[in-house]
């Protein structure tokens with residue numbers, strides 16, 4: 001079985017100038033700030049969950065290989081079909097717990113110590129899943145991940161942009177689960193001019209008043225107008241993607257001035273056609289413009305990536321060395337919502353590993 005997290009391949013195969021860079025990328029302790037629970041379920045895990053609940057998955061009649069092929073979607077519609085099918089495998093507490101733990105195992109192998117994972121509660125609630133069972137399962141998986149694997153989960157509960165009527169209930173569930181690590185609310189799903197975030201502004205204001213952070217997706221499928229209203233209406237603490245700010249100089253300057261970090265997911269952007277090739281990705285321009293950002297994996301098995309791969313691919317494509325890699329890894333910790341003392345501790349550990357690797 002191909003295991004991407006432990007896959008070698010060598011620095012030469014990856015086009016890295018510094019042969020020690022791959023070891024550094026693998027060894028450095030990391031934070032991951034933009035990754036979806038439902039989109040992190042690898043085919044093997046999906047099959048076992050689907051079998052348990054008798055859920056049909058695209059391609060699954062041909063086993064793991066068939067499912068793996070379905071993951072290599074051609075269009076956004078196909079992507080959503082797989083995503084929805086994966087979501088449907090999560091029905092009872094143990095399903096959520098096993099999904100979280102299975103994902104945490106893969107994160108642990110990449111030395112991810114802290115993950116702010118996006119989860120869409122209402123996708124499951126409207127399918128009849130009990131809120132109590134869902135939250136109990138997430139808490140169980142999170143507890144086991146911390147104790148057994150040293151991976152700490154914080155949650156971003158998000159609303160589907162095209163379903164703003166689910167905003168208030170999402171916030172209620174998020175507030176109920178605050179002591180289980182919910183740190184923020186977000187907005188995900190399809191982005192386009194027909195889906196303004198205006199109907200969600202009051203929900204986000206209440207979330208912020210309650211002490212939750214605001215981390216909407218914006219500036220991915222839709223460009224500057226989407227970012228404009230996100231900045232005006234949602235007071236974002238970070239922005240998911242945001243890479244299309246580069247189409248508007250003033251918008252970019254405002255993001256820099258307000259110190260709003262972006263969660264940049266290069267392989268996702270290529271897979272969903274935001275940018276044609278990684279070499280065309282605006283990552284270097286964003287950094288040159290002074291935008292704060294971290295690298296993230298979004299829906300890793302669906303985009304044929306892992307967090308380690310994101311670092312390695314960017315290093316190879318943009319000719320990054322140890323300093324740039326360490327700066328990106330440090331930034332992810334800095335932009336996270338972990339307690340300050342914990343940030344300093346993890347950054348010190350990053351420095352130690354970087355010196356020793």
Ligand SMILES: [Zn+2]
Nearest residue numbers: 188217240298
């Ligand atoms: Zn995302």
